[in-house]
Amino acid sequence: MSTRLSTFGRLIDRSVQVKFTFNGTWMRGHPGDTLASALLANDQMLVGRSFKYHRPRGIVASGAEEPNALVNLGKGPTFEPNQRATTTELYDGMTATSQNHWPSLDFDIGAINTHLSRVLPAGFYYKMFMYPRAFWKHVYEPFIRQSAGLGQAPKDRDADTYEHFYAFTDVLVIGGGIAGLQAAKSAAETGARVLLIEQTAHWGGRAMVDAQDAETVNGAPVDKYVDEITAQLSQMPNVTLRTRCMGAGIYDHGYVLAYERLRDHAPETPGPRHRLWRVRAGRVITATGAIERPLSFAGNDLPGVMLASALRDYVVNYGVSAGDRTVIATNNDDAYLTAILLKKAGLEVPRILDARPQGGGALMAEAQALGLRVDTGRAIAKVKGGRRVSKVQICAQAGEGGVLDEVACDAVAMSGGWSPVVHLWSHCGGKLLWDEGHAMFRPDVDNPPRSHDGAGFVACAGMANGAMTLDAVLHDAHDAGQAAAEATGHSPKRSKAPAATSCTAAPLAPVWLMPQGAKQELRAKTWLDFQNDVKVTDVQLAAQEGFESVEHTKRYTTLGMATDQGKLSNINGLAILSDALGQPIPATGTTTFRPPYTPISMGAIGGEARGDVFQPIRRTPMHDWHAANGAQSEPVGHWRRPYAYVRQGEDAHDAVMREVTNTRTHLGILDASTLGKLIVKGSDAGRFLDMLYTNVMSSLKPGRCRYGLMCSENGFLSDDGVVARIDEDTWLCHTTSGGADRIHGVMEEWLQTEWWDWKVYVANVTEQYAQIAVVGPNARKVLEKLGGMDVSAGTLSFMGWADGTIGGFDCRVYRISFSGELSYEIAVRASEGQAFWDALMAAGQAFGVMPYGTEALHIMRAEKGFIMIGDETDGTVIPQDLGLDWAISKKKEDYLGKRAQQRSHMIDPNRWKLVGLETIDGSVLPDGAYAVAPGMNANGQRNMIGRVTSTYHSPTLNKGIAMGLVHNGPGRRGEILEFPGTDGTNYKARIVSPVFYDPEGEKQNV
């Protein structure tokens, strides 16, 4: 059984107990435990079920590489699935449940799949679920969805907060093991700014566990050196240290994402839960260490089979033993460290199976001196057991797996050598080399990720760089630190790496399959990917079926596609594939390493952008008044504009009808502050506007307004609005509400890139003003009542503007109309906007004032046949399509879009053109409906001859009105078209003039 030892446990505080639940059972641990170490201390080795066969799964590792121990954490608004127990720090009251089991962890009905594994080989889903086709949607997919998947998706809204942080540094060191600490120190001593991050809560990494008694740095024990260097770094003002902060991804130009877990270990404290660091680093050093590889033998997935290094971690760091009797299987010297440690901890190690015929070096001798039995040239034929290892069958590594001996045990420690963590190096294009001696991929230092100047901006240090002894690690890290500092403009003093004494190891023997000639029966029980249930036979089958590329094999078998992204399985899998293809491992290569290194929370990615600040909402000065007065709003760009002001007893449609009618008969006011307002000034301003607009703006007289259209270079209508000439060299251009920033950008682009010698300045003054449209037959009366300036027809005629005061407010009044009524648009300072609105509402009482929203505005403009950018236009419509030829100058030599509008397709008489549409029965045409003609096109669809662009019920005319683009439209006046609706109704509408209301313009010109 696994249990808590009375000795060891450097990271835990035995004086304090914390309680937690696993699958509803209360358990105890200590501060400093991970969930994994606490589970083992409570003899909970079984922690989950595998993805495909639902086989029992135990903890196999002690860190980020763990493939099995995934749990659901928390409840309700703090629920989160797929959390690795090995990287989850225990806290009092933690709630954890296992995943992917039904009905319970101990009895899982899906485990029957393991007996079906012979009929569920690699690519099973691809082969099985092809036919009959209809079965996919109705049978196969629902079944697979029910049985697949690990954790459950959270149902509640996340209660935590998250944030980003932008950091800038000369040197970023990722990994706080002894290599990272040394690299940081060597860089920082030059005066460079250094940021050192470590994914766990502790400094020192593996050296704190694996350093041998004979190993020293500067004559001191390794752990003392780590304490010393950490203390030094924390005193340096140019160094920032961060634990619980993982390097997640490295991107172009020294951009790095780091993931800091602030409150995962202490959820009750206030503040954000995670912080995503967005780092710009001059140079990046990845000191990310190495991950031990499993060995591939039959039954290597049984709970109790663990990495040898993980067993050491649990003993040394947490005082936890994984089992009482541990068999060791290895192809290198490091596993002897585990054997020696277990022996010293008073635990039994009945057998050490060293696959190397000659065995190991000094460590083997030390183990033998302690009385441990070492069998060289031996291997595990098969591990036996159910939910826990019970015994190991032993065979010769060189053979096919004939059993020579059996040893009872409750844990197996395996070591297949080490793989440097090259993920971060590889994210941005760093290349790898195959190191024959250590049987591992390590960074190819001549092919690093390169920055804009061609120089490498990432370097690896320590074991991540393939340095395998303490002395080599420290030298490598020291050099990397100095080189990074030098590359960022700092001068390293001539200093040496600290002097270290290292123990040397006997060479490793590559072992990709145990035993070497394992027969089919054994290979079919030999796991490569524990979470996704990929076995040696699956990879071999893929190779046999022609999946020669490692990327294809990965996808066909799902090797390395689990949440651990193949941290344990990748190298073993591609070694098996190489063998099956009869080629050397480097010829097969690795799959692509992609960020993030381990999964990061969606919350951290979103940062602060959730809830009220998910997206910026733009507010006019009267925004709050609208909200308090029944406004239902609609998004217009980032603005929220009132759609209609709904009164008690009304629905939105009623309100819109009321607002239109009231405006047409009495008085309506509209918040038009969102309209873009761009000041264009300079001696070339007139010439500039003549290029931007299709008509002539330079001839406009000061004091007058003119409607204008803007097109893109391709001739398509892009924006419209009223332009006012302010003085000799100043114009004010109104744009659409959503178009202000875009048009401002267009103007600046032309001025900065093409017409840079023209004397024109543009200023966006949209938000300087609150602009209110005062509309209706009583419009003039209310302004006269407020008083201050002459707004009579004689003084301020249609399409004129004037400065003055109304009701004591400084204002500019434009006599323009988008409704067809007598209308003034009045701009006041934004700070005074609410007060002016209040004044109009108060003075307007006598004249029947009501505010109106955007839908009433739309209906009134449609009744007048005015187009709306975004309704009548969609990026493919030119002004000529809309019958706006009157607004296109024939005299001008050029304007943006002129040449494009002369292209053959643009002057094609078959282009659909704007018409008015009036339903026969008074109903409202569906928006976007197509007009159809007899017959079918080549695709077997109805022939289409037009479409609806705007459609409303007009309360003024009491019928459905619409605008649309129709083939030969204006020439077909009076014709009745059919518009099949998606509701099965065949709508019929007559082609009429688009101007439904007051075609003579008598109403607005009074």
Added chain:
Amino acid sequence: MSKVISVLNQARFHGIADVTELGVQGMISLRGDLSSARLKTAARTATGATVPEPHRVTISDQGGLCWMAPDELLVLVPYAEVSTRLTKLQDALAKDHALAVDVSDARAVFQLGGPHAREVLAKLSPVDLSARAFTPGMLRRTRLAQVAAAFWMTQDEAFRIVCFRSVAQYVFDLLSIAAQDGSEVDAL
């Protein structure tokens, strides 16, 4: 001028830093040739401040000048004096190619102060705000999360932040979230 209300009516938030909406501030956007003697004189006359170097501000007791672009200054004056100073500025530059417009009401101004002000801002803006890189008198025209903003550092290590008026509430909410209790970074 009782009817004048600044956009958030001087709202405040107190967390690991203090956030305050400062109320109305006179602001004139001035575009022109920043190297011309006439513009330099006119800008100094309007504010008592000299034209700053790029990415910097100069502040006087009557106002200030913010460098916004190679041909653009933000002229800070008392709100009540915008009209008169704007007219003077326009008159002084009447013969030049220049543009001066009142943008006082188009903007909101915040003060961000306290020992953690730098890191609160660094949560929202992709700017190196370490004491080594960013010092009083410096200005950046950048973004806060998803909106455009400019900020500069005053002599007391506090920040003045200018954003568009329509997103004042968004910016106030952003700053308040970034300054929430328990969110100290301690890295600058």
